Amino acid sequence: MRTQVVIIGGGPAGLLLSQLLHRQGIETLLLERQSRDYVLARIRAGVLETGTIDLLREAGVGERMDREGLVHEGIYLATANRGFRIDFERLTAGSVMVYGQTELTLDLYQARDAMDAILLHEVEQVQIHDADTNAPYVSFIHGGREQRIDCDFIAGCDGFHGVSRKTIPASLLREFERVYPFGWLGVLSQTPPVSDELIYASHERGFALCSMRNPNLSRYYLQVPLQDSVEQWSDDAFWDELKRRIPHDAADSIVTGESIEKSIAPLRSFVAEPMRWGRLFLCGDAAHIVPPTGAKGLNLAASDVFYLWQALRQYYQDNDEQGIDNYSARALSRVWKAERFSWSMTRLLHHFPQQSSFDQRMQQADIEYLEASVAAQTSLAENYIGLPY
Ligand code: APR
Ligand code: PHB
Numbered sequence: 318m319r320t321q322v323v324i325i326g327g328g329p330a331g332l333l334l335s336q337l338l339h340r341q342g343i344e345t346l347l348l349e350r351q352s353r354d355y356v357l358a359r360i361r362a363g364v365l366e367t368g369t370i371d372l373l374r375e376a377g378v379g380e381r382m383d384r385e386g387l388v389h390e391g392i393y394l395a396t397a398n399r400g401f402r403i404d405f406e407r408l409t410a411g412s413v414m415v416y417g418q419t420e421l422t423l424d425l426y427q428a429r430d431a432m433d434a435i436l437l438h439e440v441e442q443v444q445i446h447d448a449d450t451n452a453p454y455v456s457f458i459h460g461g462r463e464q465r466i467d468c469d470f471i472a473g474c475d476g477f478h479g480v481s482r483k484t485i486p487a488s489l490l491r492e493f494e495r496v497y498p499f500g501w502l503g504v505l506s507q508t509p510p511v512s513d514e515l516i517y518a519s520h521e522r523g524f525a526l527c528s529m530r531n532p533n534l535s536r537y538y539l540q541v542p543l544q545d546s547v548e549q550w551s552d553d554a555f556w557d558e559l560k561r562r563i564p565h566d567a568a569d570s571i572v573t574g575e576s577i578e579k580s581i582a583p584l585r586s587f588v589a590e591p592m593r594w595g596r597l598f599l600c601g602d603a604a605h606i607v608p609p610t611g612a613k614g615l616n617l618a619a620s621d622v623f624y625l626w627q628a629l630r631q632y633y634q635d636n637d638e639q640g641i642d643n644y645s646a647r648a649l650s651r652v653w654k655a656e657r658f659s660w661s662m663t664r665l666l667h668h669f670p671q672q673s674s675f676d677q678r679m680q681q682a683d684i685e686y687l688e689a690s691v692a693a694q695t696s697l698a699e700n701y702i703g704l705p706y
Contacts, residue, residue, distance in 0.1 A: 318346070318464065318465070318466040318467070319466065319467045319468065320344045320345060320346045320435075320466060320467075320468050321338075321343050321344040321345065321468060321469050321470070321633070322338055322343060322344065322345045322346075322468060322469065322470045322471070322472055322629065323345070323346055323347075323348065323455045323466055323468045323470075323471045323472070324345050324346070324347040324348070324471075324472045324474055325347075325348050325443055325445075325455070325471065325472065325473050325474060325475045325479065325480065325481055326347075326348075326349065326350075326473070326474035326475035326476055326479055326481075326601075326603065327347050327348075327349030327351075327353075327356055327436060327438070327474075328356065328359075328422070328474065328476060328601065328602070328618075329418065329421065329422060329425070329601065329615055329618050329619070330474035330600045330601030330602070330603075330618040330619075330621065330622055331347055331349070331472070331474035331475075331600075331601075332347070332422065332425035332426065332429060333372070333373070333376060333378075333425060333618075333619065333622045334472055334474060334600065334622045334625060334626060335347050335429060335434055335436075336376045336377070336378065336425060336428055336429060336432070336434075337372075337375070337376050337622065337626040338626060338629060338630075339429075339432050339434060340376065340377065340432075341626070341629075341630050341633075341634075343629060343630070343633055345434070345435070346435045346437070346466060346468075347429075347434065347435065347436045347437065348437050348440045348443055348455070348457055348459075349436065349437065349438045349439075349440060350439070350440055350441070350443070350475075351438065351439070352438050352439055353426065353436075353438050356422060356438075357419060357422055357423060357426070358419075359418070359419065359422070360418075360419065360503070360505060360536075360578050360580070361417075361418035361419070361614070361615065362418065362528075362609055362612050362614065362615065363415060363416045363417040363418045363419075363420070363421065363530065363615070364389075364413050364414075364415055364515075364528075364612035364615075364616075365382070365386070365413060365414040365415075365416055365421075365615070365616065366413060366616040366619070366702060366703025367411060367412075367413075367702060367703050368616070368619060368620060368623070368703050368705070368706050369615065369616050369619040369620075369703070370382070370414050372619050372622065372623055373421070373424075373619075376425075376428070377428060378421075378424045378425055378427075378428045380424075381420065381424055382414065382416045382420070382421065382424065385416065385420070385531070386414040386415065386416035387414065387415040387416070387529070387531070388412050388413075388414055388415075389405075389412060389413050389414070389415055389514050389515070390404065390405050390406040390412045390514075391403055391404045391405050391406065391514055392405075392514055392515045392516075392517060392701065393512065393514055393515065393516045393517070394516075394517050394518075394519070394666075394684065394687065394688075395516055395517070395518040395519070395563060395564045395567075396518070396519040396520070396681075396684050397520070398564050398565050399564070400516065400518075400564045400567075401688045402514075403694050403697055403698050403701070404694075404698070405698045405701065405702050408691070408694055408695045408698040408699075409695065409698045409699050409702055411698070411699070411702035411703075412702060413612075413701065413702055413703075415515075415528075415529060415530075417530040417531075417534075418615055421615075437457075437459050439459070440457045440458070440459045441457065441458040441459070442456075442457060442458045443455060443456075443457040443475075443480050444456045444457070444480065445471055445473075445480065445481065445484040445597060448471060448484060448594055448595045448596050448597035449594060449595035449596075450595065450596070451596070452467065453467075453468060453469075453470070453471055453595070453596045453597070454466060454467045454468065455468065455471060468596075469596065470596045470597075470598065470629065470641075471596060471597045471598070472598050472600055472625060473597055473598065473599045473600060473603045473604075474600045474601050474603060474618075475603050476601070476602040476603055477587070477602045477603070477606055479603050481597060481599055481603045482589050482599055482603050482604065484594070484597060485589075485591075485594040485597070485599075486594075489591070489594060490589055490590070490591075491589070491590045492587070492588070492589050492590075493586075493587065493588045493589075493590075494585065494586065494587045494588075495585070495586040495587075495660065496583070496584075496585050497583070497584035497585065497586075497608060497663060497667070498543060498669065498670050498671070499523070499540050499541065499542060499543060499584065499667060499668075499669075499670070500540075500541055500542075500543055500545065500581045500582055500583045500584060501526075501538045501539070501540060501541070501581065501582050501584065501609065502538065502539045502540075502541045502545065502547070502550055502555065502579070502580075502581045503536065503537070503538045503578070503579070503580055503581075503582065504536070504537050504538075504552075504555055504576045504578070504579050505530070505534065505535070505536055505576065505577050505578035505579075506534075506535050506537070506573070506574045506575065506576055506577060507533055507534055507535075507574060507575075507577060508533070508534075508535050508572040508573065508574040509532060509533055509535065509572050510527065510528075510529035510532070510535045511527050511535070511563070511567050511570060511571040511572070512527055512567060515527060515528050515529075516563060516564075516567060517610075517662075517666055518562050518563045518564070518666075519665070519666040519667070519668075519680070519684060520561070520562040520668070521668060522558070522561055522562055522668070523539060523540035523541070523562065523667065523668045524538075524539075524540035524562075524610075524666045524667045524668065525537070525538065525539050525540070525558075525559055525562035525563055526538040527559075527563060527567065527571075535572075537555075537559055538609075539555065539558055539559060539562070540667055540668065541581060542670070543583065545581060546581070547579050547580060547581055550579065552573075552575060552576050552579075555576070555579075556571075556573040559571070582609070584608040584609070584610075584663065585606050585608065586606065586607060586608060586656055586659065586660050586663075587605060587606040588604070588605045588649070588652060588653065588656060589603075589604050589605065590645070590649060591645040591646075591649075592604045592621070592644065592645040592648050592649060593641070593644055593645040598625055598641075598644060598645075599621075600618065600621040600622060600625055601617065601618030601621055601622070602614065602618065604621070604648075604652070605617060605652050605656065607655060607656055607659035607660075608659050608660070608662075608663040609659075610659055610662040610663040610666060610667075611655065611658045611659035611662045611663075611700070611701065612701075613655040613658065613659050616655070616703055617651070617652055617655050620648070620651050620706055621648045621652075623706055624640075624644055624647050624648045624706075625644055625648075627640055628640030628641045628643070628644045629641070651704065651706065654700075654704055655700075655704070658700040658701075662697075664680075665680060665683050665684065665687075
């Protein structure tokens with residue numbers, strides 16, 4: 318077999334890149350380790366930046382998002398029972414779109430099916446070969462058969478635990494990481510959201526976040542110790558703790574209900590440099606991870622995809638390698654700004670177990686300054702809605 322671009326990984330990055338390249342007339346073949354149902358069952362944040370929204374429309378998958386997505390023109394920050402709003406519209410004339418990643422992935426799958434895309438699921442033992450030559454290829458097992466596909470380029474969209482980043486020689490790779498001393502316990506409930514916009518609450522007991530998927534599907538999070546397990550948290554215990562951490566008016570009005578999904582995720586900041594080795598390009602979580610506090614994971618995957626789509630289009634249409642040569646530096650420039658924002662939001666709002674009393678006073682002063690300063694709020698707003706591509 319042969320194709321122009323092999324895409325490893327069928328999450329948001331892989332599916333969106335394959336859709337954009339295919340619409341450009343560039344041949345792709347996508348290899349996904351899990352089943353389609355497994356991929357679609359993932360519960361992930363769905364706060365879309367302007368750039369992501371524009372790219373999805375460009376890919377021809379924005380119709381249901383525009384119909385069902387919720388436009389949010391601000392968020393609430395809260396501390397010690399006092400909340401204040403960051404008004405994106407007034408400060409930046411911008412907004413974000415709340416649209417669950419599950420829905421986005423479904424839209425991408427339907428668009429890929431409509432174009433008869435070649436998406437192979439339940440692929441095993443994917444291996445990348447000769448990526449540092451002009452004749453790379455990928456071997457894998459599918460349907461019990463060992464297979465090989467020769468290609469021009471390989472897009473490693475296979476997430477943090479994928480094979481792509483690990484293919485780059487350790488001597489050429491630089492990794493930067495911060496692991497946070499807590500996790501997020503997330504609950505999905507078929508209840509109306511407590512607020513029309515997201516509430517990010519800082520509390521001495523720990524961070525809490527009130528989010529949503531649609532007018533009758535809410536998503537809530539609690540900062541929990543790393544050693545906690547989901548089994549320790551009954552629904553009642555979750556709701557009681559959430560009410561302790563969010564402002565009283567929200568706690569008094571929240572509609573609680575049975576959790577239909579409950580999970581704990583660790584928090585990490587991570588970047589691998591470079592995002593290219595020969596004919597292999599890393600894209601999305603394969604190259605970087607952010608703590609979810611800034612809602613940047615999906616949006617960074619989108620900007621990586623934009624840069625790689627542009628670079629490959631330039632190669633195939635203009636026989637110009639400048640885009641692929643610049644891809645890593647261009648993507649990393651935006652990645653590091655989003656890493657900074659996600660780290661700063663995490664540091665601002667979470668209770669760090671070992672933090673000193675001085676650090677606690679710094680957190681309080683940061684939040685008070687944010688509440689009082691248009692300049693500080695504008696900085697947060699422009700990062701939250703997404704810096705330019
Ligand atoms: N071979 C084939 N597929 C693989 C392999 C492999 N060796 N390893 C991982 N995969 C698949 C995973 O099953 C997953 O479907 O690659 C896909 C990677 O998808 P994500 O982890 O979602 O990463 P990405 O597409 O970069 O999305 C970035 O979206 O998933 C959200 O918030 C999440 O930050 C993340 C963002
Ligand atoms: C979510 O809705 O899952 C969500 C929203 C905003 C975040 C993180 C997660 O910062």
